[in-house]
Amino acid sequence: MSGDGSGRLVVRVRTRGGLAAGVARRRPDRVVDSGMLAAGDAVRLRALVDRARADAALVDAALARWPDGSSGSAGSADALRYTVTVDRGDGGPLEELRASDATIGDALADLVDWVEAHAPVPDAVPPGGGAPPSG
Amino acid sequence: MPCIVPPHLLRHLLASEDPRVRAAALRTLLGSASLRATRTAFAAAGHVTAPTEGRRTIFDARHKTRLSSAVIARTEEGPASSDVTVNQAFDGLGATRDFYRQVLGRDSLDGRGMRLDGYVHRGVDFNNAFWDGREMVFGDGDGVLFTPFTASLDVIAHELTHGVTQFTANLEYHNQSGALNESVSDVFGCVVKQRTLGQTADQADWLVGADVFTPGTPGDALRSLKAPGTAYDDPQLGKDPQPDHMSRYVQLPDTEDEDNGGVHINSGIPNKAFYLAATGIGGNAWEAPVHIWYEALLASTDTADFQRFADTTALQAGRLYGTGSHEQQAVTAAWDGVGVTVGAGPA
Numbered sequence: 130m131s132g133d134g135s136g137r138l139v140v141r142v143r144t145r146g147g148l149a150a151g152v153a154r155r156r157p158d159r160v161v162d163s164g165m166l167a168a169g170d171a172v173r174l175r176a177l178v179d180r181a182r183a184d185a186a187l188v189d190a191a192l193a194r195w196p197d198g199s200s201g202s203a204g205s206a207d208a209l210r211y212t213v214t215v216d217r218g219d220g221g222p223l224e225e226l227r228a229s230d231a232t233i234g235d236a237l238a239d240l241v242d243w244v245e246a247h248a249p250v251p252d253a254v255p256p257g258g259g260a261p262p263s264g
Numbered sequence: 265m266p267c268i269v270p271p272h273l274l275r276h277l278l279a280s281e282d283p284r285v286r287a288a289a290l291r292t293l294l295g296s297a298s299l300r301a302t303r304t305a306f307a308a309a310g311h312v313t314a315p316t317e318g319r320r321t322i323f324d325a326r327h328k329t330r331l332s333s334a335v336i337a338r339t340e341e342g343p344a345s346s347d348v349t350v351n352q353a354f355d356g357l358g359a360t361r362d363f364y365r366q367v368l369g370r371d372s373l374d375g376r377g378m379r380l381d382g383y384v385h386r387g388v389d390f391n392n393a394f395w396d397g398r399e400m401v402f403g404d405g406d407g408v409l410f411t412p413f414t415a416s417l418d419v420i421a422h423e424l425t426h427g428v429t430q431f432t433a434n435l436e437y438h439n440q441s442g443a444l445n446e447s448v449s450d451v452f453g454c455v456v457k458q459r460t461l462g463q464t465a466d467q468a469d470w471l472v473g474a475d476v477f478t479p480g481t482p483g484d485a486l487r488s489l490k491a492p493g494t495a496y497d498d499p500q501l502g503k504d505p506q507p508d509h510m511s512r513y514v515q516l517p518d519t520e521d522e523d524n525g526g527v528h529i530n531s532g533i534p535n536k537a538f539y540l541a542a543t544g545i546g547g548n549a550w551e552a553p554v555h556i557w558y559e560a561l562l563a564s565t566d567t568a569d570f571q572r573f574a575d576t577t578a579l580q581a582g583r584l585y586g587t588g589s590h591e592q593q594a595v596t597a598a599w600d601g602v603g604v605t606v607g608a609g610p611a
Binding site: 143145146147148149150151152154155205206207208209210212227230231233235238241242 | 329330332387391392393394395396397401409410413419422423426429430437445446449473477486487501502504505506520521522523524527528529
């Protein structure tokens with residue numbers, strides 16, 4: 130049961146890097162499964178994913194025109210790196226959205242913050258922050 | 265679909281013919297930092313930011329992840345804030361700026377008086393502080409793993425030194441050049457703190473982040489330049505993974521998941537080399553040792569590895585203090601102590 134009647138979504142957030150990168154390498158991923166959420170939360174998750182994907186698609190399409198601008202690490206030392214994986218549970222390919230503290234846009238920041246706030250807390254949670262609001 | 269967009273590329277996107285692309289780029293810029301975005305947008309339009317003698321401005325992000333709604337909390341001319349975090353950031357930026365100006369004759373991070381902007385209270389329980397290429401951003405920590413990062417002068421100086429590196433050698437942020445990038449920040453972070461506290465190399469603790477890391481575990485830290493690999497040992501966090509010798513170099517994939525080839529891990533090797541050099545030379549680390557490392561940074565290129573950097577430090581020690589001098593011998597011995605033989609690399 131998806132909670133919103135439009136298919137299941139499993140969203141995984143992996144956080145790496147940062148000033149304490151040695152510790153962050155051990156940080157468990159945070160995972161939210163829409164099938165385990167209340168209906169309203171599942172709808173909200175889907176909306177956040179759709180918005181993040183739309184922004185990423187626009188930027189990626191534009192990036193293809195500037196293949197020389199590929200290095201994302203320079204100039205953002207110690208930033209945390211976020212990898213968001215979206216599994217629609219339909220056997221299709223996983224979608225991946227990536228950003229760092231220094232480059233994260235509004236839409237992806239909202240999604241990361243929401244997942245951090247709603248994912249079950251693992252036993253051990255080294256860096257990456259708690260649950261920033263999406264405001 | 266990677267979405268890690270460096271600022272220079274976003275400037276290109278702002279000029280896109282596709283209004284949707286322009287809108288997405290603008291949202292990203294605004295989401296990263298409102299004032300940085302403003303400056304970027306102005307730069308894209310042909311405006312130039314004038315040098316400001318390293319004037320400081322602290323912004324309060326008001327616990328948002330995005331900085332677009334940050335407000336000015338303290339300026340160079342304004343009064344102290346009632347918020348201790350704001351004042352700590354202001355003072356830390358000042359101590360670091362003064363160190364570079366008074367000790368090394370460097371006018372702010374870019375050598376041309378670049379303004380120093382810092383953001384505090386980023387997010388809620390945000391366990392990080394970082395340099396984003398133009399400004400400093402500080403989290404408050406979650407109170408368990410970290411307390412507010414502004415309480416640590418060595419962390420503030422570490423991050424600002426990333427700016428100095430960016431404007432000098434611009435060491436590529438992966439593998440050995442990335443580990444050197446991190447090491448230079450650790451080294452200068454420690455030395456800025458030592459100068460502020462008036463500690464000699466022998467008296468200093470050589471720890472990074474001790475003031476803000478795991479408040480429930482006194483004595484530990486993020487990293488130790490004196491004894492890499494011993495900064496922390498915790499059932500949940502694991503053991504400090506830093507090596508202190510080339511024989512223990514940690515080979516990791518050059519991916520973001522693996523710290524870009526272990527830039528925060530293998531930095532333990534050049535960190536230990538600096539500690540050995542500083543204690544071998546003796547006295548204050550902000551005198552000969554840091555001058556040698558700074559000149560080596562200026563003389564290095566973006567792809568420098570440990571061997572080349574070691575050779576460069578020895579060369580600069582000879583240039584500054586004489587061939588065969590006590591300082592040059594101490595630098596050569598320090599690198600030998602971590603398994604890097606000065607002069608052993610390709611000619």
